[in-house]
Amino acid sequence: METRGQRTRHALITVWTLAVIVFLYLPTICIALASLTASRYFQFPISKWGLDWWAKTFNSIEIRQLLSTSITIALCVTVIAVVIAFFGALAFARYDWKGRSVYQKLILLPIFFPQSVLGLALLLWFSTLGLPLSWKTAVFAHLVWIVPVVTLVISIQVYSFDPALEEAAFDLGATRWQVLREVTLPVLFPGLFSGALFAFLLSWGNFPLSLFTTGADTTVPEYLYAKMVAGYTPGVPVLGTVSTIGATILLIGGYGLILAMRRAKTQDETGRT
C-alpha cells in the first residue's frame, strides 16, 4: 500500500498508544513514590526517602485483618462464580435452546448497571430479608456483578469449543460425567482459568458494591477510601502499592501460565507429526 503514508500513520499510532499507557500508569507511579516517603506529609520532589511506612503498615493488626477479609471474600467469589458461570457459559455459547438470545442479553444487564446503585439496591434487599451485613453478604453482592462477567469470559472459550468432541467421547462409550471430566473441562480449562483470575481480581479491587454490603467488616478498598476522605496518611499509598503489585503479579503469573500451557500443547502437537 502507500508505504510512506502508512509508515507515518503507524508511527503516530504507536506514539499515541505509548502516551495512553503512560497516562494509565501515571497515578500508580505517583502512589508508589508517595509510599516511599519518610515524612508524614506528601511533598514533591520527595526530600526524605524511606521504607518506614511500609514497616508500620505491615505491623498493624488492623491492616492484616483487612487483607484477610479481602482475600476471603475474593476466594469465595472466585470459587462460586466459576462454578455458576461455567454452566452459564455453556448455556450462553454451547447449546442452542429456545430462550437463548433473551438469556444472552439479560445476563448482560448487571454488567451494564451502575454499581453504586446496585450496591444500594442490595443493601435494601438484605435489610428487607433481615440478613445481617457482613463479609458474607458482600460475597453475594460481588457475585451479582462478577458472575455475568465471568460467564462472558468463559463463553469466549466455549465458542471455539467443537461440540463434535463431546459427541465423539459419547460415541466411544463415555458417560455424561466422564465426558465432562475427560473432554469438556480440560478443553475449556484456559477459559475457566482466566475466568477465575477475573473473578478474584475484580472482587479484590471492588469498592462500590463492598461499600454498602460489608457491614462491620472492611475490605482494603473501603479502608483506603475512608482514609482518603478523612485526610492523608502514608499508609494509603503503601497499601495501594501493595494492592497494585499483588494484582500485577497475579495477572502476569496467570497469563504466563496460560502461555506456557499453550506452548506445551503446540510442542506436543509438533512432536507428534
Add this chain to the structure above:
Amino acid sequence: MPDTQPILSLKAVRKMFGPQAAVDSIDLDIAEGEFFTIVGPSGSGKTTMLRMLAGMDTPTSGDILLRGERINDIPANKRPTCMVFQSLALFPHRTVGQNIEFPLKIRGEAPERRKARALQLMDLLRLPQSYYGKNVLKCSGGERQRVALARALAYDPQILFFDEPLSAIDYKLRKTLEKELKDIHRETRKTFVYITHSLEEAMVMSDRIGVMRAGRLVQVGTPQQIYSTPNTRFVSEFVGDVNVLPVSIGHDGKLHDATTGLHLKAPPIPRDFVQGHMVIRPEFLRFLESPEQADNAVSGRLYNEYALGSRIQYQVRVGDSVFVVEKLRQQPFTGRLDDEVIIGWDARDAILVTD
C-alpha cells in the same frame, strides 16, 4: 506472442520476506486480452506475485510495467486493475447492488447511473434483477462469486486479477463457473490474470499458463504445450498421475533405466542430457500380449483398479515400482487382480525431463 506491446510486463521481479525470496526473478509478458493463469502449489509465491501486480505489495527489486509504464509505486487504488479475492471480500454490510456500485460511488457517479450500470452487470452475470436489494450474506456461494466479479467489472479495470476465487466451491458448481468465467472473458475482451493451484482448472479457461515453483516460473506455455511437453518432472507431475522412470545415458551412449539397467527406446535425446527422468502418461501405457508389441515393455502383477469417471486406472507392480495405466471405460482391461501382465509404451509417447 503477438508483436504488439504487452499490456503487462514483469522484469526480474523479486520479493523478499526477510532472507526468503517469495518471488524470485520473474520475467513475464502478458498480452492484451489474454486469459493468463499462474499455477503452483501453495507456498509457491503465486499470491505474493498477484498482490504485487494488483498494487497491494511492492517488489523488492525489478519492475512491473503496464503498457510500458513503470507502476511499481502506484498504490492499488490508483491502478487501473482490479482483483477478485479468494474470500471474495464482499462488504457484508451492503446489499448486492451496493457492493457492485461501490467503485462507482467512490468515483462519485450519480446514483441513477450507478444503478443502471449495476443492473447491466447483473444481467451480464446472470444475476436476477430482484437481487439488487438482497443482503450479500444471504446469497449462495455461486451468487456471491458473480457479485464479486460484477463489482470488479464495475471498476472497469484494464486487467482483472483472480486469487483462487473458486477454491472453496464444490466440484460441480466450480465446473459451471469456470466455463462462465471463460464466457465473460470472451464477452468483455479484458485481460484476465488468474491464479490457482489446480492445473485442471487452468487448462479449462486459459490461453496460456505459467507454472510456478518456489518463487520461480518453471514453464510458460499454452495448455497444450504444458500438457504434452512439460519441461520438468515437476510440471509433468503437476498435470496428474504420471509414470516417472529415473534414466541415465550409459557408456554405450544409449538410454538406460537407472534402477534396472535395462535399455530403453526413447524419443530424440537432447544433446546435453546425461541423466533425468522418462515420463509416460498413463493413457499411453498399453496391456500387451507379448513384449514385442511396443517399443518398451515390462512385466508385473495387476494389483488394483480404480474407476475414474470416463476412465479406469490400473495399478501394476513391477518389482519395487508401481506403474499406472489408464483405459477408457468402454474398453476395459479384462485381466483379473494378481494376474501377471505385460505393459508397454512407444518411444514417441515418452518425454525426457532433466529435473
Add this chain to the structure above:
Amino acid sequence: MALSQGTRSAIPVILFLLAGFAAPLMAVIWFSFMPPRSFSFAGTPTLENYATIFESTSYISFLWSLGLAVVTVVLLAAICYPVAYGLVRVFGKWATLLTLLFTIPLFVSENIRLYGWVLFLIKNGVLLGSLKSLFGLQLESMLFTVPAIVLGMVYVYLPFMLFPMTLGISMVPNETRDAAFDLGATRWQVFKEVELPLSMPGVVIGFLLTFVLAVGSIAEAKVLGGQSVIPITHDIEIAFTYSQNWPLGSALAVLLMLVVGTLVVLALRRFDLDTFLGRR
C-alpha cells in the same frame, strides 16, 4: 426431564440473578412508592417521593451526571480508536503485551488509582511540585474542578471503551479493506465506507458500556471533584445514608435506572452477540 440441556445449564445463573439482581431491583421499585422516611414495605403506595423529586433541584444532578458521561464517552472514543486500530492492525505480536498492560489497571481498585491522580495534581504534588522546583512556576491546582472529574472518568473507564472497540475492529475482514482500496477508495473512504460500519458493533458496545458506567460513577466526583459537582449517584447515596430517606433514594435510583435501561435495551435490541463474541 423435559428441559433441554441448554435450559438446565442456564438455571443456576438465572436463579442466582433472580435472587441477586431482579429481586433487589423490584424491592427498590416498590420502595420508591412507600411513604417518605419509612423503612418497611407495608406502607400504602404513594407517588409522594416522585413529586418531591420533580419539585426539587435533583434535575441539576441528573444533568451533571448525563453531561459528564457524554463528554467522557466522546473523549474516550477519540482516544481509543487509534489505539484499538493499532492493537488489531499495527502492533503485531506486541499487541498481546500491550493488551496486558491495558488490562492490569482494571484490577486495581479505582479508588487507589484516582488517589494517584490526587497526588499528581495536588498543590506540591508530582506535577506542580516538579514545575515549581524545575522552572519556578507557581500554578493553580486543577484538583477539585470539573475537568479533574472528567479526567478521572476518562482514566477509569478507558479499558471499557478500548476492549469492545478492539474486538469490533478485529471483526473487519482484512480482505474487505484491501478490496475497497483496490476498487479505488482512498484511505479515508476505506475508513468511512468499510472499516467504521463493520466495526460498529464493537464501537456501540464501547459507547454504551462507558456511558452507563460513567452515569453511575460516584468516586470520581468525590475524590477528584471535591464536591464541586454533585452527581445523581451522590444524591442517591445521601438519601440512603445521611438523610435516612430510603423511599426517596429508591425513587431517584428508579429514575436513573429508567434512563440507563432504556438506552441499553434500545442499543442491545438489534444486536447479535454470537457474531460479536463467537466470531461466527
